[in-house]
Amino acid sequence: GAVVSQHPSRVICKSGTSVKIECRSLDFQATTMFWYRQFPKQSLMLMATSNEGSKATYEQGVEKDKFLINHASLTLSTLTVTSAHPEDSSFYICSARSGRINYGYTFGSGTRLTVV
Amino acid sequence: AQSVTQLDSHVSVSEGTPVLLRCNYSSSYSPSLFWYVQHPNKGLQLLLKYTSAATLVKGINGFEAEFKKSETSFHLTKPSAHMSDAAEYFCVVSAYTGTASKLTFGTGTRLQVTL
Numbered sequence: 001g002a003v004v005s006q007h008p009s010r011v012i013c014k015s016g017t018s019v020k021i022e023c024r025s026l027d028f029q030a031t032t033m034f035w036y037r038q039f040p041k042q043s044l045m046l047m048a049t050s051n052e053g054s055k056a057t058y059e060q061g062v063e064k065d066k067f068l069i070n071h072a073s074l075t076l077s078t079l080t081v082t083s084a085h086p087e088d089s090s091f092y093i094c095s096a097r098s099g100r101i102n103y104g105y106t107f108g109s110g111t112r113l114t115v116v
Numbered sequence: 117a118q119s120v121t122q123l124d125s126h127v128s129v130s131e132g133t134p135v136l137l138r139c140n141y142s143s144s145y146s147p148s149l150f151w152y153v154q155h156p157n158k159g160l161q162l163l164l165k166y167t168s169a170a171t172l173v174k175g176i177n178g179f180e181a182e183f184k185k186s187e188t189s190f191h192l193t194k195p196s197a198h199m200s201d202a203a204e205y206f207c208v209v210s211a212y213t214g215t216a217s218k219l220t221f222g223t224g225t226r227l228q229v230t231l
Contacts, residue, residue, distance in 0.1 A: 042223070045221075105162075
């Protein structure tokens with residue numbers, strides 16, 4: 001079945017530095033990828049939607065200059081948290097979808113970001 | 117617009133007894149509905165999905181859900197709970213509007229299974 005690989009699974013960084021999270025679709029072409037943020041014991045909040053070769057669409061309230069998303073190929077999307085602060089600490093999950101029909105969402109295993 | 121309401125934030129059952137996790141949805145378009153399970157510090161695993169085919173959907177690990185349009189519900193059930201079922205469960209709705217499609221998550225239900 002469809003597999004999405006997300007790396008790293010866990011990262012600790014210092015305040016002010018940037019962190020890049022990768023999301024790869026291993027056995028299918030992902031025309032659309034989604035990035036979510038999950039706070040402890042809460043649901044997933046969509047941050048942005050990215051389509052291959054075009055700019056990401058950010059949800060209201062998400063700073064696009066802080067959370068840089070690149071979807072340069074049909075199998076890779078990256079989320080870069082720039083100038084990280086402790087309040088950016090969270091669980092980030094990507095999801096990939098192929099085609100236009102409403103099925104086929106596959107999720108990565110998530111990245112636990114801790115900013116110290 | 118679309119939304120999902122998971123009626124219980126926490127459900128506790130004894131091992132071997134039935135599981136019922138409730139979900140109601142609203143959508144302006146014909147929705148697709150999903151149930152996902154998440155174990156601690158892990159990603160989401162798809163349990164089952166409804167995409168306008170049979171209204172009773174069977175998923176993995178013995179779970180099933182029934183789409184009831186008249187009640188706008190998509191409750192998740194399992195006849196007999198197992199300790200390994202303890203996790204967070206998310207009901208999710210998606211609707212393709214012709215130009216865009218995205219998932220809307222419920223707030224989650226934490227399933228506890230006791231001996």
